[in-house]
Amino acid sequence: xxxxxxxxxxxxxxxxxxxxxxxxxRFLTCGSVDDGKSTLIGRLLHDTGRIYEDHLAALERDSKxxxxxxxxxxxxxxxxxxxxxxxQGITIDVAWRYFATNTRSFIIADCPGHEQYTRNxxxxxxxxxxxxSLIDARKGVTTQTRRHAFIASLLGIRHxxxxxxxxxxxxxxxxxxxxxxxxFFLYCQRLGISEPAAVPISALQGDNVVRRGTNSPWYAGPPxxxxxxxxxxxxxxxDAPFRMPVQCVIRPDLDFRGFAGQIAGGSVKPxxxxxxxxxxxxxxxxxxxRAQEDGGDLPYAAAPQSVVLTLADEVDCSRGDVICxxxxxxxxxxxxxxxxxxxxEQPLVPGQRYLLRTGTKTTPCTVRRVRWLLDVDTLxxxxxxxxxxxxxxxxxxxxxxxxVVDGYRDCHATGALVLVDRLTNATSGAGMxxxxxxIGARRAHWETQAAETLERADAKPSLVTAEERERRWRHAPRxxxxxxxxxxxxxxxxxxxxxxxxxxxxxxxxxDGQALRRxxxxxxxxxxxxRSENLRRAAEIAKLLNDxxxxxxxxxxAPDPAARARARALxxxxxxxxxxMGVASSPEH
Amino acid sequence: MSxxxxxxxxxxxxxxxxxxxxxASFERPVLMYSIGKDSTVLLHLALKAFWxxxxxxxxxxxxxxWKFREMIAFRDETARRLGLDLRVHTNQEGLAQGVNPFASxxxxxxxxxxxxxxxxxxxxxxxDAAIGGARRDEEKSRAKERVFSFRDRHHRWDPKNQRPxxxxxxxxxxxxxxxxxxxxxxxxxxxxVWLYIWKHGLPVVPLYLAKPRPVVERGGTLIMVDDHRMPxxxxxxxxxxxxxxxxxxxxxxxxxxxxxxDTLDKVIEEMLRAKTSERQGRLIDHDQSGSMEEKKREGYx
Ligand SMILES: Nc1nc2c(ncn2[C@@H]2O[C@H](COP(=O)(O)OP(=O)(O)OP(=O)(O)O)[C@@H](O)[C@H]2O)c(=O)[nH]1
Ligand SMILES: [Mg+2]
Numbered sequence: 009x010x011x012x013x014x015x016x017x018x019x020x021x022x023x024x025x026x027x028x029x030x031x032x033x034r035f036l037t038c039g040s041v042d043d044g045k046s047t048l049i050g051r052l053l054h055d056t057g058r059i060y061e062d063h064l065a066a067l068e069r070d071s072k073x074x075x076x077x078x079x080x081x082x083x084x085x086x087x088x089x090x091x092x093x094x095x096q097g098i099t100i101d102v103a104w105r106y107f108a109t110n111t112r113s114f115i116i117a118d119c120p121g122h123e124q125y126t127r128n129x130x131x132x133x134x135x136x137x138x139x140x141s142l143i144d145a146r147k148g149v150t151t152q153t154r155r156h157a158f159i160a161s162l163l164g165i166r167h168x169x170x171x172x173x174x175x176x177x178x179x180x181x182x183x184x185x186x187x188x189x190x191x192f193f194l195y196c197q198r199l200g201i202s203e204p205a206a207v208p209i210s211a212l213q214g215d216n217v218v219r220r221g222t223n224s225p226w227y228a229g230p231p232x233x234x235x236x237x238x239x240x241x242x243x244x245x246x247d248a249p250f251r252m253p254v255q256c257v258i259r260p261d262l263d264f265r266g267f268a269g270q271i272a273g274g275s276v277k278p279x280x281x282x283x284x285x286x287x288x289x290x291x292x293x294x295x296x297x298r299a300q301e302d303g304g305d306l307p308y309a310a311a312p313q314s315v316v317l318t319l320a321d322e323v324d325c326s327r328g329d330v331i332c333x334x335x336x337x338x339x340x341x342x343x344x345x346x347x348x349x350x351x352x353e354q355p356l357v358p359g360q361r362y363l364l365r366t367g368t369k370t371t372p373c374t375v376r377r378v379r380w381l382l383d384v385d386t387l388x389x390x391x392x393x394x395x396x397x398x399x400x401x402x403x404x405x406x407x408x409x410x411x412v413v414d415g416y417r418d419c420h421a422t423g424a425l426v427l428v429d430r431l432t433n434a435t436s437g438a439g440m441x442x443x444x445x446x447i448g449a450r451r452a453h454w455e456t457q458a459a460e461t462l463e464r465a466d467a468k469p470s471l472v473t474a475e476e477r478e479r480r481w482r483h484a485p486r487x488x489x490x491x492x493x494x495x496x497x498x499x500x501x502x503x504x505x506x507x508x509x510x511x512x513x514x515x516x517x518x519x520d521g522q523a524l525r526r527x528x529x530x531x532x533x534x535x536x537x538x539r540s541e542n543l544r545r546a547a548e549i550a551k552l553l554n555d556x557x558x559x560x561x562x563x564x565x566a567p568d569p570a571a572r573a574r575a576r577a578l579x580x581x582x583x584x585x586x587x588x589m590g591v592a593s594s595p596e597h
Numbered sequence: 598m599s600x601x602x603x604x605x606x607x608x609x610x611x612x613x614x615x616x617x618x619x620x621a622s623f624e625r626p627v628l629m630y631s632i633g634k635d636s637t638v639l640l641h642l643a644l645k646a647f648w649x650x651x652x653x654x655x656x657x658x659x660x661x662x663w664k665f666r667e668m669i670a671f672r673d674e675t676a677r678r679l680g681l682d683l684r685v686h687t688n689q690e691g692l693a694q695g696v697n698p699f700a701s702x703x704x705x706x707x708x709x710x711x712x713x714x715x716x717x718x719x720x721x722x723x724x725d726a727a728i729g730g731a732r733r734d735e736e737k738s739r740a741k742e743r744v745f746s747f748r749d750r751h752h753r754w755d756p757k758n759q760r761p762x763x764x765x766x767x768x769x770x771x772x773x774x775x776x777x778x779x780x781x782x783x784x785x786x787x788x789x790v791w792l793y794i795w796k797h798g799l800p801v802v803p804l805y806l807a808k809p810r811p812v813v814e815r816g817g818t819l820i821m822v823d824d825h826r827m828p829x830x831x832x833x834x835x836x837x838x839x840x841x842x843x844x845x846x847x848x849x850x851x852x853x854x855x856x857x858x859d860t861l862d863k864v865i866e867e868m869l870r871a872k873t874s875e876r877q878g879r880l881i882d883h884d885q886s887g888s889m890e891e892k893k894r895e896g897y898x
Contacts, residue, residue, distance in 0.1 A: 011786065011788045011869065013869065013870075014866060014869040014870065020795070020862045020865055020866060023869070024792055024795070024796065027604065027788075027792065028603035028604060028605060029603070030604065032604050032607065060871075060872065060873050060874040061872045061873050062873045062874055063874055086737075087737070087740070089736075089737025089738045089740050089741055089890070090738060090741055090756050090757070090890060091890055092756075092757055100756075100757055101741050101756065101757075101759055102741065103737070103740045103741055104733040104734075104740050104741075104783070104784070105734070105740065106733070106734045106784070106786045113604055115784060127761040128759075128761065130761060130763060131761045131762050131763055134763035134764045135764070243601060255614070255617040255618060255621055256617055256620060256621045258647060258648075258649070258650045259650070260649050260650035260651070264649055266649075268617055268646070268647075269614075269617075270610060270611075270613070270614040270765070297648075297649070298648075299645070299648050299649070302645065302797075310602075312602070312607065312610050312611070313602065313606070313610050314609070314610040314611075314613035314614050314617070314646070316648070327621055351761050363770070365766050365768070366766070368618075368621070420764065421764070421765070424763065424764045424766060425766070426761075426763060426764075426766045426768065428768055428770055433768065433770035433771060433772065434760065435760045435761045435762070435763075435768045438761065438763045
C-alpha cells in the first residue's frame with residue numbers, strides 16, 4: 009500500500025527483483041513555520057494512494073477535532089503524530105515516512121519549521137540527499153527559509169526544490185511566483201547549489217504535487233513527484249579512499265580476530281594493504297568474513313556495507329581506530345577546525361569542554377576559538393565570542409586524544425562530528441570538519457598541474473606579437489584587482505576605472521566576482537576555500553585576456569592575502585596591481 | 598566492480614551498525630524478543646552482526662501468559678536451536694491480582710502485564726539498553742522516535758525533548774538509572790520485513806500463514822480461541838475459519854484476517870494488495886486516540 013503495486017500476473021520473485029533495483033532517495037521538507045511542509049507530505053501520500061483506509065478514516069476523524077482546515081481533510085495530521093503537535097497545529101519533531109512508486113523508494117523526513125526546533129531539522133537533513141524548501145507565496149523567502157537552505161547545503165545536500173506553496177491564496181499569480189523563484193535561486197547560487205528547481209503548488213488543493221494543476225497554465229515544468237522521481241541520486245563512490253571506523257573486535261575464540269565496522273568511504277577487497285590509524289601500523293586484509301549460510305566470505309565490499317575484516321598481522325586495533333587504505337591518508341590530529349550548528353540553550357564558548365564524537369571515537373575536547381559567526385541572510389561572516397542556540401559558525405577544537413578525520417566534503421562519515429555536554433549528556437552541537445588539505449587538494453586548483461597534452465597544444469605562437477598588440481591599443485595590458493568585503497563599493501570603483509581607461513583608448517574589460525558565479529564558478533560557495541578558487545579562476549581568465557592585449561579589472565571579495573599573492577604570481581608582478589576597499593567586516597583580514 | 602547495494606542490503610547494513618554500537622557502548626544491553634516477524638528479523642540481524650561470535654546480550658521476552666501457544670513453542674525452539682540466553686519475565690503481582698484481558702480490559706492488561714512487567718524486568722536485571730524491533734512506519738508516534746531513544750529513571754519517553762540525532766553518530770551517554778531504547782529497524786517497512794524473511798528463508802511462527810482455526814467474532818473482529826480461558830457467550834460456538842495474523846500479540850487482543858494464503862509468497866502478495874494497515878487488527882491500539890504515544894510515554898515499547 010505504501011509500496012509499489014504488484015502488477016497483474018507478476019511473480020513475487022520478479023517483484024522483489026524490481027523492488028531491489030528501485031533507487032532509494034531520502035529527502036526532507038524544510039522552510040518557515042506554517043508554510044505547508046506537513047500538508048505537502050500528506051498530499052503526496054494521499055494523491056499517490058499511499059494512505060491505508062483505516063488511517064484515512066482516522067485522519068478524517070482527527071481533522072474534525074484538531075484540523076486547521078475547517079473540518080475538511082487536514083493532511084498535515086498524517087505526519088504530525090504527537091499530541092502536542094496536533095493540539096498546536098505545528099510540527100515539533102521530524103516525522104519519518106516511507107513510500108515507493110514504480111520508479112523509486114522514498115524515505116521522507118517531514119521537518120519542523122519553527123526556529124526553536126532547528127536542531128530537529130538538522131537531524132532530518134543529515135540523513136537526506138534532497139531538500140524540498142517550502143515557501144509561502146504570500147510571505148516569500150524569509151530568514152528561516154534561508155537558514156534551512158543553508159543548513160541543508162552545509163550538511164552536503166546538493167539538490168534543492170523550492171515548492172512555492174499556497175498559490176491559491178495569491179490568485180496563482182505568475183509574477184509572484186517568478187519573483188520568489190528569482191530570489192530563491194539567487195540565494196541557492198550563492199550557496200553553490202547548482203541546479204535548483206521551483207514548482208508553484210497548492211498543497212491544500214493538490215495542484216502540481218502529484219498531478220499537474222489547471223490553475224497554472226504558465227508553468228511548463230514537472231509536478232513535485234515527477235521531480236522526486238527523476239533527480240539524480242548522489243551515491244558514495246566506491247573509488248573514494250577506503251575508510252572503516254572500527255566499532256568492535258569480534259573474537260569468539262583464539263583463532264579468529266575480526267574488526268567489525270561499517271565502511272565509511274571507498275571499497276575494500278582481500279589482499280588490499282591497509283593502515284590502522286592513529287597508530288599508523290600497516291597490514292593486509294585477509295578476509296571479508298561472512299557466514300557460510302549467508303553466502304560465505306565476500307570478494308569485495310563498499311560503503312555503506314557493514315563488514316568484518318581480518319588482517320594478516322597481529323596489529324593493535326580496537327574501537328575508535330580507523331582502518332584506511334595506504335596513501336590518501338585522512339588527517340590524524342589533535343586540533344580540528346569545523347563548521348558548527350549549535351543546538352543547545354547554553355552557548356558554545358571558548359574554554360568549554362565537551363565530549364567529541366567522530367567515527368567510533370569519543371574523546372574530551374576543548375573549544376579553542378570561535379573564528380566567525382555566519383549570517384544566514386547575507387552569508388557574511390563576522391567575528392564572534394560564542395555561538396548561541398541555532399547559530400552557525402566556524403570553530404577550532406582541541407582534542408585530548410588524536411582523532412582521525414577527513415574533510416566533510418571528502419567523506420561525510422569520517423568528516424562529521426557531534427559535541428556532547430559532559431554533565432547533561434545532551435547532544436549540543438553538530439560539526440563538519442574543514443581541512444586545509446581538503447581546501448588545497450579539492451577546491452582550489454592553484455597547485456594542480458595542467459594536463460600535458462593541453463600544454464603542448466598551447467605552445468603554438470600567435471601570429472600577432474605582444475608588441476603589435478601594444479602598439480594597436482596604445483598601452484601595456486595589466487590586471488587590476490579591486491577587492492574588499494561585500495557592499496564596500498568594489499563594483500562601482502571597477503566600473504569607474506573602466507570608463508576612465510576606455511576613454512583613454514584602452515581595450516579594457518571588467519570581471520565581477522558575482523558575474524563569474526553565475527557561470528564559470530557556479531559550483532562554488534562562499535567559504536574561504538571557495539572564494540580562493542573563484543579568485544584563481546578570475547586570475548586565469550585575466551591572464552588569457554592580458555595575453556591578448558586586454559586590460560582586466562577584477563572586482564572580487566578576495567579576503568585571503570595568500571590567495572591574492574598567488575593571483576599576483578600567476579599574472580606576473582609587472583602586470584599586477586591591487587586596491588583594497590575598506591576591509592572592515594571580515595574577521596580575519 | 599561496484600555493485601550498488603540494494604535497498605534491503607542498505608537497511609541491513611544500517612541495522613547491523615546500530616546493533617554493534619549498542620553492544621560496544623552499553624554495559625548491559627538486552628534484545629527484546631517478542632517472537633513476531635520483526636523480532637525474527639531483528640534476531641537474525643543480531644546473529645549476523647556478531648558472527649562468528651554470538652550476540653553479546655541476552656534475549657528478553659515479556660510473557661503476559663496470554664500469548665498464542667504456538668508463539669511460546671516457537672520461542673523456546675528458537676532459543677534452543679541457536680543456543681541463546683533467553684530470559685522470560687511475567688509480572689507476578691499482576692498475575693496474582695488476576696489481571697487479564699477479559700476481566701480487566703485491554704488497557705489495564707497491557708499496562709500491568711506488558712508496560713509494568715517490562716519496567717520490572719529492566720530494573721531487575723539492570724539493563725541499560727533495550728533493543729527492539731519497532732519500525733517508524735507502524736504508527737504515527739513511532740514515526741517521530743529516534744533510533745537511540747532516551748528514557749529517564751522512570752522509563753519515560755519525552756517526545757517533545759528528544760536528543761538531536763545526526764548521521765550515524767549516536768549519543769549513547771546516560772547517567773545511572775537512565776536507559777536507552779534502541780530501534781535498529783527504524784527505517785524498515787512491513788514490506789521490507791517480509792521480503793527479508795522471504796529472501797533469507799527465515800522461519801516464522803505458523804500463525805502468519807492461513808489455516809482453519811477456531812474463531813469467534815468480537816466487535817467486528819475475529820478472535821482465535823487459543824485455549825479454554827476464552828469466555829464464550831451462552832450458546833456461542835467457535836467457528837472454523839481459514840485465518841492468518843498480520844501481527845501477533847496476546848491472542849484475545851489480536852484480530853485475525855480471513856485468508857487462504859497458506860504460503861509465505863501468498864501472504865506477501867496479499868499484503869501488497871491490502872487496503873488497511875497491519876495494526877488495524879490490534880485492539881490495544883484503539884483504546885483512545887494518541888494511545889500509542891501515551892503508552893510509550895509510560896515506558897511501553
Ligand atoms: N490556502 C492554503 N493553505 C495551505 C496550503 N498548504 C498548507 N496550508 C495550510 O497552512 C497551515 C500550515 O500547514 P502545515 O502543513 O501544518 O505547515 P508546516 O510547514 O508543516 O508547519 P510547521 O511544520 O509547524 O513548520 C495549515 O492550516 C494548512 O492547511 C495551501 O496550499 N493553500
Ligand atoms: Mg509541519
